[in-house]
Amino acid sequence: MVEKTQWNSQLSFLFAMIGAAVGLGNIWRFSYVVYSNGGGTFFIPYLIAIAILGIPFLILEYGIGYNFKDSFSNILKRINPKLEFVSWVLLLFVFTVLIYYIVILGWDLIYLSSSFTFSWGNDVALYFVKNVGGSSNLxxxxxxxxPTTIGAIIIWVIVWFISHRDLNDGIGKISKILIPSLFIIMIGIVLYALTLPGANIGIQTLLQPDWSKLTDINIWLAAFSQILFSLSMGQAIALTYASYLPENSKLIDNVLLVVFANSSFEIFTAFGIFSILGFMSFSSGTPMVQLVSEGTGLIFVVFPMIFNIMGAMGHILAPLLFLAILFAGITSAVGIFEPMVKSTEDKFNWSRKKTVTVLSIIGCIFSLIFTTGISSYLVGVVDGFVNEFGILFLIAIQCIIFTWIFNVDSLIPVINENSRFKVGSLWKFIIKYVLPCFLIGMWLVGIYSLFTDVDSFEAIVYIVIMVLVLLFSGILTKINAD
Known part of the structure; x- marks a missing residue:
């Protein structure tokens, strides 16, 4: 029998959960989402999304994990044996996220090593295409x-090294080191960025309100999507981490702390990002609208351009930024990995070390597909499908399973028992009625945008992913089936 493990302190759990939530999206996506969705106006739907989506659903995940103290696949199997198949579908989709997420961290590793000498040169876009992300040319x-292949392998070794160890010696210890370090680095970067000439241009551009946007459904969808993916909701990460909590844990208090830390980090970081973009606009005369982008374009193209004109300070800020991204990414990666690790460990009754080693080898092999000459293009195609089609739909399914099939009323005393804050009928109404409807609506909108103008290559990728996920979910469900 696999020995039950527990966090050795609330602090280990909190840092691990914050580490899982604070990732690449907080650094390179949030500021762009704010800017392109009404600026300061965006914070109204953003705060509402936290209140009716982020906090209620995380409380549900914490409660389920803490109540059952089991792996995600076993929990769904205990609720109804027929649901085990659903659990493996979600776990394999989440594992797919890890497979390409680690490749992105491999890109960051390349830029971290390049940031000391600025070996990306003056044509930073060409450097990314040739040495890092490739192009869409099939x-x-x-x-x-x-370099990307080597980077991905190195990141897999790091993730394996952290995850194969005992929970507290691995994830717990590294989270307590990397998360404070990440916050200290980002505080330093942002405070310096605020002193740059032109910083006010960037901040005004970020926060300029557009009140007419409040009646646009897209700003609300953007806010709810940001919360959904920023907090890594519904991916069995929070549920799995909560299953390791000892008795007498304050579940709701922990949820509020994690949500506050995550949102504070991404809002604070956005000020730094736009201060630096404002500096670039001021120094080069380039309009802000030409500089603002999200994702890889912002971090791996725009920022190296800015560091190039910063002088000596650029040689300090560049390594710090790419180190911060690495720290945020690694803590998120081990969090994304954990649900698959725990469920596989329980399924096959393997040791943690064997489980992590086998899954790391499999994951690394699949990651190599994303290190070919179409690396960034393939990552974008798979990321869109996995999140918009797979995970979003499965989050809605979980909401229905945990509130309609499982007796959610029995969970309320467990959640409230040691918490300073309490939940009741309003929370139950939100998770049982409001969230499933909203999540399914978001999924339908996502499906429409995903399949509009889809080309043949993308369609093939979608089909291959679905076939593999369904096939292996069926196999894993059948193994050791009662």
Whole structure:
């Protein structure tokens, strides 16, 4: 029998949960979402999304994990044996996220090593295409981008090293080191960024309110999507981490602390990001609208351009930024990995070390597909499908399972028992009626945008992912089936 493990302190759990929530999206996505969705106006739907989506659903996940103290696959199997298949579908979708997420961290590792000498040169866009992310030219699929391949393998080794150890010696210890370090680095970057000439241009651009946007459904969808993915909701991460909590844990208090830390980090970081973009606009005369982008374009193209004109300070800020991204990414990666690790460990009755090693080898092999000459293009295609089609739909399904099939009323005393804050009929109404409807609505909108103008290559990728996920979910469900 696999020995039950527990966090050795509330602090270990909190840092691990904050680490799982605070990731790449907080650094490179949030500021763009604010800017492109009404500026300061965006914070109204953002705060509402936290109140009716983020906090209620995380309380549900914490409560389920803490109540059952079991792996995600076993929990769904205990609720209804027929639901085990659903659990493996979600777990495999989340594992797919890890497979390409680690490749993105491999890109960051390349830029971290390049940031000391600025070896990306003056044509930073060309550097990214040639040495890191490749292009959308499918003829490059047959060749590997060697630095990215090496970077991904190194990140897998790091994730394996952290995850194969005992829960507290691995994830617990590294989270208590990396999360405070990440926050200290980002505080330093942001405070310096605020002193740059032109910083006020960036901040005004970020916060400029557009009140007419409040009646636009897209700003509300953007806010709810940001909360959904920023907090890594519904991916069995919070549920799995909560299953390791000892008795007498304050579940709701922990939820509020994690949500506050996550939102504070991404809002604070947005001020730094736009202060630096404002500096670039001021120094080069480039309009802000030409500089603002999200994701890889912002971090791996725009920022190296800015560091190039910063002088000596650029040589300090660049390594710090890419180190911060690495720290945020690694703590998120081990969090994304954990649900698959725990469920596989329980399924096969393996040791933690064996489970992590086997899954790391499998994951690393699949990651190599994303290190070919179409690396960034393939990551974008798979990321859109997995999140908009797979995970979003499965979050809605979980909401229905945990509130309609499972007796959620029995969970309320467990959640409230040691918490300073309490939940009751309003919370139950939100998770039972409001969230499933809203999540399914978001999924339908996402499906429409995903499948509009889809090309043949993207369609093939979607089909391959679905076939593999359903096939292996069926196999894993059948193994050791009663």
């Amino acid at each position: 003829s490059n699929l047959s060749s590997f981008i060697i």
